[in-house]
Amino acid sequence: MDTQHTIDQLHRADERINAQRNRIKADPDDAFDKLVKFAVPSAAGLLAGKLAEMVWKRVRGERENSILASMVFAALSAALGSLITSLATRGSEGLVSARHKRKA
Structure with a gap:
């Protein structure tokens, strides 16, 4: 009885592995x-963030950012970043x- 239970578990694991293999092959x-x-x-997102930071610093200069300015910059x-x-x-x-398409 214990042996049959182990065999059944191995078959279930084998089925899951085969299903995963088929998903990978179908991708x-x-x-x-x-x-x-x-x-x-x-x-692209990283570069957009860095570009926004550079532009912000150039526009704002050395002035200290207020909380409102920081919120505007973050938004x-x-x-x-999201758009890019x-x-x-x-x-x-x-x-x-x-x-x-070229491969096909």
């Missing part, structure tokens, strides 16, 4: 595609999609 994205989809939007920086990241995500997905 058209390879490691490079996944890297592009991750790295491009991440780098503008977040909006810009979203556009970069679309672009990287389009790039990967075009790459898949």
Whole structure:
């Protein structure tokens, strides 16, 4: 009885492993595609944040930021970062999609 229970557990584990393997095989994205989809939007968001910071410092100069100015900067920086990241995500997905079409 114990042996049959162990065998049943191994069969269930084997079924889960096979299901995961099939999901991986069905995914058209390879490691490079996944890297592009991750790295491009991440780098674009980082660059957008740094650009917003540089512009803010240039506009504000050496003046100390008030709480209101800090809140405005945070909101503008977040909006810009979100917009750029979203556009970069679309672009990287389009790039990967075009790459898949070329392969086919």
